[in-house]
Amino acid sequence: MAGLADVAICPTVGPEVIAGSSRMKAGTAQKLVLNMLSTATMVRLGRVLSNKMINVQLTNQKLWTRAEGILTEFTGVSKIQAAKALKDSHCNLPVALMMALKKVPRSEAARRLQEGPSVAKVLRQAMEEP
Numbered sequence: 718m719a720g721l722a723d724v725a726i727c728p729t730v731g732p733e734v735i736a737g738s739s740r741m742k743a744g745t746a747q748k749l750v751l752n753m754l755s756t757a758t759m760v761r762l763g764r765v766l767s768n769k770m771i772n773v774q775l776t777n778q779k780l781w782t783r784a785e786g787i788l789t790e791f792t793g794v795s796k797i798q799a800a801k802a803l804k805d806s807h808c809n810l811p812v813a814l815m816m817a818l819k820k821v822p823r824s825e826a827a828r829r830l831q832e833g834p835s836v837a838k839v840l841r842q843a844m845e846e847p
Contacts, residue, residue, distance in 0.1 A: 726750050763835025766791065766814075771836065775808045784810045791844065792817040811836045818843045 719725035728750060730742035759765050764772035769790075775781050781803070787810065788799035794817050806813035806823050815826035818840070833839030 760837075763837040766837045766840055771810050771814065771840070773810055775803065775810070784813070788813055788817060791840075811840065814840055815843060 719727060728746040730746045733742055735741070759770065759772070762772075764770060766787075769787050771787065773780055773784065775784055784803055785796055785799040788794060788802060789796060791814060792799075794802065798817070799813075802813040802817045803810070806816055806826070809827075811830055812823055812826045815821065815829055816823060819826065819829070821829070829843075830836050830839050833842075
């Protein structure tokens with residue numbers, strides 16, 4: 718089959734610790750390959766900034782707290798300012814990041830993010846600019 722494909726991903730897992738139980742290592746290898754593919758996809762789509770997933774739906778307290786941490790890490794704002802930026806951005810982390818980085822309103826932040834090649838690239842450029 719590898720000869721028919723443009724890309725072949727064929728991990729070699731070696732023998733199992735328990736003879737005759739090939740599903741354990743094969744299942745782990747499959748999961749790792751799928752994790753690598755989904756991670757690479759998110760990076761290529763511009764949904765990752767540095768090593769942080771920024772395209773996240775803030776559907777619970779854990780994700781809200783994570784978004785606040787990402788905002789404080791990348792922009793230097795306080796936790797209170799991060800929470801306000803998230804609320805003002807309608808819970809949109811990339812928009813909140815742009816708002817905090819460039820001190821612009823939500824509409825301007827959203828416009829800037831939409832005009833770029835990817836959200837992550839636009840945010841990286843915003844972090845590099847004075």
